Amino acid sequence: MAALASRREHGGRGDPAGGGGKEEYQALIKYVENNKSADNDWFRLESNKEGTRWFGKCWYIHDLLKYEFAIEFDIPVTYPSTAPEIAIPELDGKTAKMYRGGKICLTDHFKPLWARNVPKFGLAHLMALGLGPWLAVEIPDLIAKGLIEHKEK
Amino acid sequence: MNRLFFQPHQAGLSKVQAAEYTLKNINPDVQFEVHNYNITTVDNFQHFMDRISNGGLEEGKPIDLVLSCVDNFEARMAINTACNELGQIWMESGVSENAVSGHIQLLIPGETACFACAPPLVVAANIDEKTLKREGVCAASLPTTMGVVAGILVQNVLKYLLNFGTVSYYLGYNAMQDFFPTMAMKPNPQCSDKNCRTQQEIYKKKEAAQPKQVVIEQEEEIVHEDNDWGIELVSEVSEEELQAASGPIPNLPEGITVAYTIPSKEENAAAEETVAESEESLEELMAKMKNI
Numbered sequence: 001m002a003a004l005a006s007r008r009e010h011g012g013r014g015d016p017a018g019g020g021g022k023e024e025y026q027a028l029i030k031y032v033e034n035n036k037s038a039d040n041d042w043f044r045l046e047s048n049k050e051g052t053r054w055f056g057k058c059w060y061i062h063d064l065l066k067y068e069f070a071i072e073f074d075i076p077v078t079y080p081s082t083a084p085e086i087a088i089p090e091l092d093g094k095t096a097k098m099y100r101g102g103k104i105c106l107t108d109h110f111k112p113l114w115a116r117n118v119p120k121f122g123l124a125h126l127m128a129l130g131l132g133p134w135l136a137v138e139i140p141d142l143i144a145k146g147l148i149e150h151k152e153k
Numbered sequence: 154m155n156r157l158f159f160q161p162h163q164a165g166l167s168k169v170q171a172a173e174y175t176l177k178n179i180n181p182d183v184q185f186e187v188h189n190y191n192i193t194t195v196d197n198f199q200h201f202m203d204r205i206s207n208g209g210l211e212e213g214k215p216i217d218l219v220l221s222c223v224d225n226f227e228a229r230m231a232i233n234t235a236c237n238e239l240g241q242i243w244m245e246s247g248v249s250e251n252a253v254s255g256h257i258q259l260l261i262p263g264e265t266a267c268f269a270c271a272p273p274l275v276v277a278a279n280i281d282e283k284t285l286k287r288e289g290v291c292a293a294s295l296p297t298t299m300g301v302v303a304g305i306l307v308q309n310v311l312k313y314l315l316n317f318g319t320v321s322y323y324l325g326y327n328a329m330q331d332f333f334p335t336m337a338m339k340p341n342p343q344c345s346d347k348n349c350r351t352q353q354e355i356y357k358k359k360e361a362a363q364p365k366q367v368v369i370e371q372e373e374e375i376v377h378e379d380n381d382w383g384i385e386l387v388s389e390v391s392e393e394e395l396q397a398a399s400g401p402i403p404n405l406p407e408g409i410t411v412a413y414t415i416p417s418k419e420e421n422a423a424a425e426e427t428v429a430e431s432e433e434s435l436e437e438l439m440a441k442m443k444n445i
Contacts, residue, residue: 013195013198013199014195014199015195016195050195052194052195074191074193074194075195076193076194076227076230076231077193077194077195077198077231077234078193078227078230078231078234081230081269081345081346082193082226082227082230085227097292111226112272115272118345119345
């Protein structure tokens with residue numbers, strides 16, 4: 001967490017991320033480069049022109065197999081007071097608690113953490129502290145239950 | 154919403170569309186405007202604010218009240234953001250994730266706490282954690298809890314719009330113990346929402362400008378201009394008779410009383426007149442009645 005840059009940009013009504021997402025990109029690039037150096041390159045993200053809609057993919061390695069999932073989210077108008085809700089459409093309905101469209105549930109641990117760190121947290125934090133831990137808990141469980149299969153199978 | 158409105162034949166419709174159809178059938182004279190979208194996106198939020206400002210009974214005028222019946226924190230924050238900016242009074246409602254508690258709130262920008270002034274309030278659930286299969290997770294849904302919360306929300310709306318009773322700023326509902334806590338919360342001068350802080354300043358100025366209203370309670374003395382005949386009002390029933398006619402009042406907590414009392418039976422009750430025992434049979438009595 002210490003390695004992730006804190007947000008400083010203030011967004012406006014039509015551009016909640018601020019600067020069309022410029023600062024977000026900078027923080028994310030730094031985070032991804034650090035991941036690559038640590039041999040833990042696990043996601044890519046890009047946005048639309050306005051920086052209001054983001055999409056990409058994430059990977060999770062389990063039993064030497066690499067699983068890939070497409071991810072997407074909107075920047076909510078109340079960002080950064082509220083965190084974006086990440087969706088993994090292909091996993092919709094597969095976990096015990098999932099919201100419509102495949103939005104993953106991050107309530108118990110992540111949301112209070114985000115709330116306590118407003119407005120310093122940004123998309124890099126969302127990935128590192130939100131999506132990352134979720135994948136670590138849910139993917140092995142889904143594989144064990146036979147709910148997801150590796151694409152090579 | 155889907156637990157209160159949705160019927161099987163409406164499968165496929167959005168919740169708000171199903172709600173409109175169901176409600177229109179109940180009362181065709183109500184006007185509806187239905188939108189089904191995520192209010193937290195930048196584009197939809199703009200439309201949402203526009204409808205608050207212009208969607209009144211007369212198009213172009215603002216609405217009177219917003220009732221939030223959404224089921225997530227983000228949507229509530231979005232509504233809060235809109236209402237703080239527009240100075241729009243609104244009521245918020247919710248049911249907990251485990252379905253055994255709920256609440257309603259009245260939010261007046263600048264006057265009461267806004268939704269962002271404090272972290273989300275939680276009505277104590279008093280659930281034994283040992284009964285949970287997964288730590289901290291007890292997702293459940295009870296239309297009964299939702300019905301209760303919907304009822305107290307609308308009740309609060311009626312009191313607010315029609316000016317009767319006491320409008321609650323906050324009313325909680327703990328279904329496990331049937332506990333209904335109430336309270337009011339002042340705004341946070343360091344609220345993270347700039348518009349909330351602005352509204353607080355506006356409210357303070359408005360309050361300072363108002364003259365101080367002192368409530369004097371005066372007991373009205375009933376006096377008639379003249380009373381030539383010296384008429385007095387005296388009870389027809391004597392004190393003793395009144396005592397005898399009332400029964401004991403049970404020991405009740407505040408707010409509850411009996412509709413009437415039943416006098417206790419006295420030991421030496423005077424024998425009351427009854428009909429004498431008769432030799433005549435039932436048929437004979439029936440015939441007697443017919444021949445009167």
